[in-house]
Amino acid sequence: MKSIKQIDFSEKKAFIRVDFNVPLDDTGKVSDNSRILAALPTIKYILSCGGSCILASHLGRPKGKTKELSLSKLVPELEKLLSFKVLFSEDCIGEKTERLCSNLKPGDVILLENLRFYQEETNADESFAKRLSNLAEIYVNDAYGTTHREHASTATMAKFFDLKSPGILLNNEIINLKKLMDNPSRPVTAIIGGAKVSSKISVIANMLDVVDSLIIGGGMAYTFIKNNGGSIGNSIFEKEKLNDCNEIISLAKEKNVNLFLPEDVVASNEFSNKGLKKVVNIYDIPNGWQGLDIGPLTISKFENIIIESKTILWNGPMGVFEMSAFEKGTLSIAKSVAEATKSGAFSLIGGGDSVAAIKKFNLQDEVSFISTGGGAMLESLEGKILPGIKALN
Numbered sequence: 001m002k003s004i005k006q007i008d009f010s011e012k013k014a015f016i017r018v019d020f021n022v023p024l025d026d027t028g029k030v031s032d033n034s035r036i037l038a039a040l041p042t043i044k045y046i047l048s049c050g051g052s053c054i055l056a057s058h059l060g061r062p063k064g065k066t067k068e069l070s071l072s073k074l075v076p077e078l079e080k081l082l083s084f085k086v087l088f089s090e091d092c093i094g095e096k097t098e099r100l101c102s103n104l105k106p107g108d109v110i111l112l113e114n115l116r117f118y119q120e121e122t123n124a125d126e127s128f129a130k131r132l133s134n135l136a137e138i139y140v141n142d143a144y145g146t147t148h149r150e151h152a153s154t155a156t157m158a159k160f161f162d163l164k165s166p167g168i169l170l171n172n173e174i175i176n177l178k179k180l181m182d183n184p185s186r187p188v189t190a191i192i193g194g195a196k197v198s199s200k201i202s203v204i205a206n207m208l209d210v211v212d213s214l215i216i217g218g219g220m221a222y223t224f225i226k227n228n229g230g231s232i233g234n235s236i237f238e239k240e241k242l243n244d245c246n247e248i249i250s251l252a253k254e255k256n257v258n259l260f261l262p263e264d265v266v267a268s269n270e271f272s273n274k275g276l277k278k279v280v281n282i283y284d285i286p287n288g289w290q291g292l293d294i295g296p297l298t299i300s301k302f303e304n305i306i307i308e309s310k311t312i313l314w315n316g317p318m319g320v321f322e323m324s325a326f327e328k329g330t331l332s333i334a335k336s337v338a339e340a341t342k343s344g345a346f347s348l349i350g351g352g353d354s355v356a357a358i359k360k361f362n363l364q365d366e367v368s369f370i371s372t373g374g375g376a377m378l379e380s381l382e383g384k385i386l387p388g389i390k391a392l393n
Helices: 034-048 071-082 095-102 126-133 156-160 168-181 201-207 221-227 239-254 296-307 328-342 352-360 375-381
Strands: 013-017 052-056 109-111 138-141 163-166 188-192 213-216 258-260 264-268 277-281 290-294 311-315 346-349
Touching: 013 034, 034 052, 034 071, 034 168, 071 109, 126 156, 138 156, 163 168, 168 311, 168 346, 168 375, 188 201, 188 296, 201 213, 201 239, 201 375, 213 296, 221 239, 239 258, 258 296, 264 296, 290 296, 290 328, 296 328, 311 328, 311 375, 328 346, 328 352, 346 352
Parallel strands: 013 052, 013 138, 052 109, 138 163, 188 213, 188 311, 213 258, 311 346
Antiparallel strands: 264 277, 264 290
């Protein structure tokens, strides 16, 4: 795979697949610009090398062309961050778009309209990909969050370029995942949380080849406890995944991985900040009550494991951290990961909820790396080669 630093961008047009799938507020303005900020190093590098940038992204899941999901809404934010005027094309293909792109001068940036206005994008259509490729001489993929999708702009169009590479963001994602998966400093701890076991089964199974300790928390823990014969009250669990829990427990034993489940939880009689709260043994949650956070004994146990770790993966919260009454467990994990990082551990945070938590607690600058890809990171951790990365080789 060629590095972006090995390509001469002077007086060349670079098609950059970015991930500008950002949230918009009620007025149509960008409410969180993190993904745009993440693409700036690549854009600025190419411009500094005398090139011009054609930016392409999707926004939402439109059914055809809709004004609500037009990328034109992102232009003011992009101009503010770049401090210069950004051109906009009202389409991503067609004669007018081709003319606008052919007239680009070094230092110019143009943003194309939403790629997913065309079904051909998600269908990985070759002729659509070829039309996109005709706009530029160089292809750069900097959208890690979409590299697990075999779409026209993320995988198919790369075949039409001799000069192609990952952008700075995507390259950092690849490097940091390798730190975790290939010869990491030990002990290695994976903290897996979130609501469902089903979305993480393959990840957990693959991580057992890498980690020394596996911490399971959040909603998925109750499926494990139910499988082990515990009474979980009204806590969420996945009945159809009980056998998978057995397999993971057996596999962990077989691979000498220490598997840790919560011992106590903060339970409530309703799913809100206002309900009654009490700390109970996770194996003995009363009917009518549900576990919504890990309890003090579990927090202490998990903190000790994390502090002693040299490599840490955190994917998924320990409870309903969005509610102040049930944020303590997730906050404690976040602080422990930050403390371990300060002591020299490598920490990788991934998955939307984990990233949201680390930002909520203002600890984003105290961990080693925050991944921008939710589904893409999970598939990487499963051991899959992502189509968008494979296409760059």
